[in-house]
Amino acid sequence: MDMAKHLSETELSAKILRHAVPKMSELKVPVTPENYAVWYEYYKGINLDLKRAIDGLLSNNVAFTPDVSSSLYKNYILINSPEIIENVQLETQVLINSLLAKIGSLSKDTSRFSDSLTEFDNALKQDPDPVVMQKLVKGITSELDEIIAVNGEMDKSLTSMNEEVIALKSEMVELRSVAMTDQLTSVNNRRAFDKEVISHIDSFNHSNFDSSLLVVDIDHFKRFNDIHGHLVGDKVLAYVAQALKNGVKGDDFVARYGGEEFVILLPNTTQEEANIVAENLRQKIAERNLTIGKDKKLPLGNITVSVGVASLKAADDKDSYFIRADEALYRAKSSGRNCVVSERITETAI
Ligand SMILES: Nc1nc2c(ncn2[C@@H]2O[C@H](COP(=O)(O)OP(=O)(O)OP(=O)(O)O)[C@@H](O)[C@H]2O)c(=O)[nH]1
Numbered sequence: 367m368d369m370a371k372h373l374s375e376t377e378l379s380a381k382i383l384r385h386a387v388p389k390m391s392e393l394k395v396p397v398t399p400e401n402y403a404v405w406y407e408y409y410k411g412i413n414l415d416l417k418r419a420i421d422g423l424l425s426n427n428v429a430f431t432p433d434v435s436s437s438l439y440k441n442y443i444l445i446n447s448p449e450i451i452e453n454v455q456l457e458t459q460v461l462i463n464s465l466l467a468k469i470g471s472l473s474k475d476t477s478r479f480s481d482s483l484t485e486f487d488n489a490l491k492q493d494p495d496p497v498v499m500q501k502l503v504k505g506i507t508s509e510l511d512e513i514i515a516v517n518g519e520m521d522k523s524l525t526s527m528n529e530e531v532i533a534l535k536s537e538m539v540e541l542r543s544v545a546m547t548d549q550l551t552s553v554n555n556r557r558a559f560d561k562e563v564i565s566h567i568d569s570f571n572h573s574n575f576d577s578s579l580l581v582v583d584i585d586h587f588k589r590f591n592d593i594h595g596h597l598v599g600d601k602v603l604a605y606v607a608q609a610l611k612n613g614v615k616g617d618d619f620v621a622r623y624g625g626e627e628f629v630i631l632l633p634n635t636t637q638e639e640a641n642i643v644a645e646n647l648r649q650k651i652a653e654r655n656l657t658i659g660k661d662k663k664l665p666l667g668n669i670t671v672s673v674g675v676a677s678l679k680a681a682d683d684k685d686s687y688f689i690r691a692d693e694a695l696y697r698a699k700s701s702g703r704n705c706v707v708s709e710r711i712t713e714t715a716i
Pocket residue numbers: 550583584585586587588589591595596597598599600603624625626699703
């Protein structure tokens with residue numbers, strides 16, 4: 367085989383090492399620099415006389431005794447290419463260094479293997495004792511097996527860690543949604559609104575767009591509680607929340623601000639457009655005659671809401687924005703309820 371073709375020096379050294387060391391071990395040839403030089407040259411395929419000699423020995427099943435090895439070294443290496451020993455040592459060191467660099471990036475489980483390689487590298491530099499070299503090669507082989515096994519385990523634990531992370535992520539998403547949802551009405555809660563309005567104002571400051579805010583309050587809600595009890599009051603709250611949610615677009619953000627008060631953030635909506643949205647919501651809720659009881663025969667009467675509208679201004683923060691809409695709501699209540707009032711005090715309907 368001619369390994370010298372198409373390979374870089376390091377690739378070639380690695381390839382030769384992978385063939386030479388097991389073969390030497392199989393033939394019980396100690397891994398000394400001299401012996402390794404012989405087998406390195408054999409697998410490199412350039413020293414044709416040496417190749418012929420070894421192939422002849424192999425096909426005749428001749429044992430590679432120390433004498434046989436020594437005469438191969440003297441007759442085919444020392445005579446033909448005495449510089450080969452130095453080259454082999456150099457190339458082997460280059461190979462070991464590149465292996466060390468690769469292993470350095472793996473886990474600490476492989477650090478023992480890296481220590482063994484360093485030891486092997488040092489031994490090579492110091493004209494080593496064959497017995498020590500053989501022991502080192504054996505050690506490296508068995509540690510390599512161990513690393514392969516450890517890496518298999520590592521793969522498994524990485525997979526299960528990955529699964530745990532995915533499960534944890536979905537739990538986090540669920541928890542986040544519970545933390546941001548009003549349990550009674552299933553719309554966003556006050557905390558979610560505060561977060562949303564802050565990021566909304568932040569985007570507004572970066573790229574000026576229209577934004578409007580509705581504050582919606584159920585009229586005389588106390589009466590529902592007083593006449594029908596808190597449980598019916600809760601149902602009315604849930605009904606109004608869903609009516610608001612169903613009455614706006616996907617980008618609009620409906621939240622229960624507290625008690626019987628809701629807020630709706632309308633991105634890309636002018637105040638005039640917001641007035642129309644608010645008026646539509648008010649009408650839809652007012653039109654419906656709610657009934658309660660087992661067979662839904664007990665009339666609950668009409669539910670009405672009052673709405674305050676404000677539009678976002680450059681100097682606004684979340685509080686000033688809300689306060690202007692809430693002041694408009696206060697005026698709507700003062701004007702007789704069941705109406706929409708914008709911050710410019712333009713009443714649109716009763
Ligand atoms: N059932 C129920 N009632 C609530 C809840 N939160 C607040 N309330 C009640 O909502 C009522 C609000 O009453 P008020 O603030 O006087 O307002 P109102 O009766 O709606 O009157 P106006 O807003 O002036 O039209 C109070 O009776 C609160 O107890 C809730 O989660 N469930």
